[in-house]
Amino acid sequence: MEDKLIIGGQEITSRLFLGTGKFSPNRLIKEAVRSSGVQVVTVALRRVDLEYEEENIASFVPKDCILMPNTSGARNAGEAVRIARLARAAGLGHWVKIEVVTDNRYLLPDNFETIKATEILSAEGFVVLPYMSPDLIVAKKLLEAGAAAVMPLGAPIGSNRGFKTRELVRILIDEIPLPIIVDAGIGRPSEAAEAMEAGAAAVLVNTAIATAGDPVAMARAFGLAVEAGRAAYISGFGATQVYASASSPLTGFLSD
Amino acid sequence: MSFYIERKNYEKFDFYNFFERVDDADIERVIAKDRLSELDYLTLLSPRAEGYLEAMAQKSLLLTIRHFGRVILLYTPLYLANYCVNHCVYCGFQVRNRLSRKKLSVDEVEAEAKIIAATGLKHILILTGESRKKSPVSYIKECIEVLKRYFTSISIEIYPLEEYEYAALISAGVDGLTIYQEVYNEEVYADLHPAGPKRNYRFRLEAPERACRAGIRTVNVGALLGLHDWRSEAFFTGLHANYLQNLFPEVDVSVSPPRIRPQLGGYRPDIEVSDKNLVQYMLAFRLFMPRGGITVSTRERAELRDHLVKLGATKMSAGSSTAVGGRSNGGATGQFEISDGRSVAEMAAMLYSMGYQPVYKDWQ
Numbered sequence: 184m185e186d187k188l189i190i191g192g193q194e195i196t197s198r199l200f201l202g203t204g205k206f207s208p209n210r211l212i213k214e215a216v217r218s219s220g221v222q223v224v225t226v227a228l229r230r231v232d233l234e235y236e237e238e239n240i241a242s243f244v245p246k247d248c249i250l251m252p253n254t255s256g257a258r259n260a261g262e263a264v265r266i267a268r269l270a271r272a273a274g275l276g277h278w279v280k281i282e283v284v285t286d287n288r289y290l291l292p293d294n295f296e297t298i299k300a301t302e303i304l305s306a307e308g309f310v311v312l313p314y315m316s317p318d319l320i321v322a323k324k325l326l327e328a329g330a331a332a333v334m335p336l337g338a339p340i341g342s343n344r345g346f347k348t349r350e351l352v353r354i355l356i357d358e359i360p361l362p363i364i365v366d367a368g369i370g371r372p373s374e375a376a377e378a379m380e381a382g383a384a385a386v387l388v389n390t391a392i393a394t395a396g397d398p399v400a401m402a403r404a405f406g407l408a409v410e411a412g413r414a415a416y417i418s419g420f421g422a423t424q425v426y427a428s429a430s431s432p433l434t435g436f437l438s439d
Numbered sequence: 440m441s442f443y444i445e446r447k448n449y450e451k452f453d454f455y456n457f458f459e460r461v462d463d464a465d466i467e468r469v470i471a472k473d474r475l476s477e478l479d480y481l482t483l484l485s486p487r488a489e490g491y492l493e494a495m496a497q498k499s500l501l502l503t504i505r506h507f508g509r510v511i512l513l514y515t516p517l518y519l520a521n522y523c524v525n526h527c528v529y530c531g532f533q534v535r536n537r538l539s540r541k542k543l544s545v546d547e548v549e550a551e552a553k554i555i556a557a558t559g560l561k562h563i564l565i566l567t568g569e570s571r572k573k574s575p576v577s578y579i580k581e582c583i584e585v586l587k588r589y590f591t592s593i594s595i596e597i598y599p600l601e602e603y604e605y606a607a608l609i610s611a612g613v614d615g616l617t618i619y620q621e622v623y624n625e626e627v628y629a630d631l632h633p634a635g636p637k638r639n640y641r642f643r644l645e646a647p648e649r650a651c652r653a654g655i656r657t658v659n660v661g662a663l664l665g666l667h668d669w670r671s672e673a674f675f676t677g678l679h680a681n682y683l684q685n686l687f688p689e690v691d692v693s694v695s696p697p698r699i700r701p702q703l704g705g706y707r708p709d710i711e712v713s714d715k716n717l718v719q720y721m722l723a724f725r726l727f728m729p730r731g732g733i734t735v736s737t738r739e740r741a742e743l744r745d746h747l748v749k750l751g752a753t754k755m756s757a758g759s760s761t762a763v764g765g766r767s768n769g770g771a772t773g774q775f776e777i778s779d780g781r782s783v784a785e786m787a788a789m790l791y792s793m794g795y796q797p798v799y800k801d802w803q
Contacts, residue, residue, distance in 0.1 A: 205508025207796035232800040235559045256802060258656075258689040269803065285689040287730060341505050394504045 186417050188384055190362055191278065191310030191331045197222045199409040200364065202389025203240055206398060212243040214399045215392060219406030224248045225280050227255035228270045241275065251312065253280035260299035267304050279304060281313040290340040294321040298328055305329025314366050317351035322359045332361050334387065337378060338368025341390045345374040349381060356382040372408030379412025441648060442682045443641045446675065454671050461485040470494055475727045480677050483723035484670045489715065495722040499751045502729040510796045512754045513786060514562035515555055518763045519543050519582055523568030525635035529666060531702035531774045532568045538703055538772040541763040542573055548582045550767045556589040558758055558783035561800035563590045564617060569598035569637060576604050580611045587612040592802040599646035605653035614802060615657040616650040622666040623675035631666060651687040658683060658692055659734055665699035665708035673720040677727050693732025693754065696720050700738050700775040714743055718750055725751035740778040748793055757786035
């Protein structure tokens with residue numbers, strides 16, 4: 184069976200997406216992309232400086248990647264829309280990851296504003312990938328609003344706490360006919376594999392790779408884990424026995 | 440609600456007695472916690488916690504990297520005018536000091552902007568003294584119109600405004616406010632500000648709240664260290680930041696721990712705040728507010744600033760001048776003497792050598 188991930192009409196070659204916010208120096212972004220085989224890379228427009236090529240974060244993303252600007256810093260739908268339009272006008276393509284955060288302590292997304300921004304930007308022809316707190320009703324509204332995928336958080340951004348929202352994300356995977364991409368909170372390759380085994384279409388990682396001792400090697404480890412998790416999910420797990428084989432069966436008396 | 444009211448919870452608080460009772464187990468318990476209470480923060484500011492600076496530093500480094508990465512945002516101050524009607528006894532620009540007073544014309548602002556923009560910086564902090572006559576809001580607005588063409592983020596460090604005035608500057612292009620209370624102790628504040636509009640403690644203290652209500656994106660608060668007991672001042676600064684973050688969760692809140700510097704007028708503080716004290720303050724704040732910004736200016740010397748990169752700092756100034764028009768025509772008297780005269784390129788090189796990424800642009 185062919186296992187393709189298609190977003191915005193485009194076939195995506197790697198199910199690991201990379202965030203670029205915390206790399207130091209920025210040139211490690213390019214090396215991490217190479218070592219992991221990542222294709223979709225998100226950059227915060229707030230960090231993109233087209234006038235200063237040397238320090239422009241976007242210039243460290245290899246040209247064959249899909250650049251997905253994000254609206255980091257937006258506090259409402261209006262700001263997210265403004266940032267997305269600026270990004271497209273700056274030639275950064277028509278993909279956008281919507282981040283609307285009104286809580287600076289945990290960086291949890293504002294689902295309501297996110298739905299609004301998704302609706303506006305989808306209508307303008309953007310390929311919209313909204314970052315959200317996992318919630319079935321919100322995901323349904325994002326689907327209606329024209330989202331190309333839905334990106335629930337695994338745990339708060341930067342927390343490296345792992346796939347803590349598993350039960351809620353599993354509902355999205357079962358119910359929403361869009362790629363479900365676990366974004367944020369994934370701290371280890373094993374946790375990325377866990378999300379993929381649960382049926383996530385992809386995983387987006389930034390902090391765990393960018394702040395690792397060796398970000399390039401860690402990116403590769405994540406790439407492998409995502410592949411392994413996906414392969415396991417596709418293979419189909421053997422049934423887990425939740426009951427023992429009884430020595431005195433209750434139904435043994437039933438004859439054919 | 441107001442921080443002026445909130446602060447009163449601690450009006451009768453006996454800091455001395457609290458610090459006397461802090462023991463090692465208290466400090467160890469606080470360092471191990473994820474979410475610190477106000478008194479946990481004070482525990483880390485205690486004299487006894489000086490014995491735990493290394494443990495605090497290790498945790499602070501992890502938290503800072505997790506929330507910000509190994510990056511430092513660079514910005515520079517631009518002094519627009521030094522006319523001032525206040526009598527702050529510790530300030531080089533106070534009304535009684537004789538110095539050549541100047542206000543940049545719009546053309547001069549542009550000349551300074553060009554020089555700064557050529558260094559690659561996109562974040563600028565504009566400053567004036569307090570003179571509604573010489574540097575009215577309308578003048579500041581005109582300057583912002585010019586600066587907008589060169590910078591993507593403009594912060595103001597000016598006299599406190601009314602909410603509608605903040606709203607006007609925000610719609611003109613301002614996104615950040617820096618305002619130091621200077622000293623949180625209300626009696627000491629009265630002594631240090633004998634005359635002028637700045638005598639109004641409450642109007643100044645509530646300025647960040649007014650700016651937040653007007654829709655500002657970032658606020659930076661602080662006490663000028665050396666004017667009063669630094670531990671209680673650091674405590675109230677942290678409380679102020681935390682209060683603002685709770686009330687305005689969408690705003691980026693940061694603190695500055697500026698230490699008083701030699702300045703015209705020659706005021707010498709009674710209280711010495713050592714490097715060790717400064718570091719303890721920064722670390723305690725980082726553990727208290729893991730996502731709070733910490734701004735370190737060129738008041739601190741180069742060698743110390745290099746160390747502070749790994750001790751919780753998130754924003755640093757570079758290529759600074761504290762004189763009006765100091766970049767395009769030089770020579771004028773600054774508000775205070777700077778200690779780290781490195782250029783933007785030199786600061787960037789230092790950050791790279793430490794494995795850090797300088798950030799020139801972080802908002803648009």
